Amino acid sequence: MEGTIVSRVAYNTPLRVQVWFLRRSRDNWKQKCLVRKKELKRGKNRIAAASKSRARWREEAKRLRQRVRELEAQNVALSNQLAAEKKDGLVALLAAP
Numbered sequence: 001m002e003g004t005i006v007s008r009v010a011y012n013t014p015l016r017v018q019v020w021f022l023r024r025s026r027d028n029w030k031q032k033c034l035v036r037k038k039e040l041k042r043g044k045n046r047i048a049a050a051s052k053s054r055a056r057w058r059e060e061a062k063r064l065r066q067r068v069r070e071l072e073a074q075n076v077a078l079s080n081q082l083a084a085e086k087k088d089g090l091v092a093l094l095a096a097p
Contacts, residue, residue, distance in 0.1 A: 011018065
């Protein structure tokens, strides 16, 4: 540390004013930090709620798609059955004297 010159700066501002300014500055950044923390937590909660809701709706859609497939298969089976009965009924009418 030889050859290093350390000089002190003499402030003209009274110490009480410096303390007031620094304390105000500290309080301001602490307040900003608290506000940002609340915003971050609120955002995380919204993301979690949206993810949960989306998963629930995804499962509901999957369940409904399966139900549609079942009903379509049932519809085809009933249509085939009706067509067979109509055909049998028409054959019976044509065969009757």
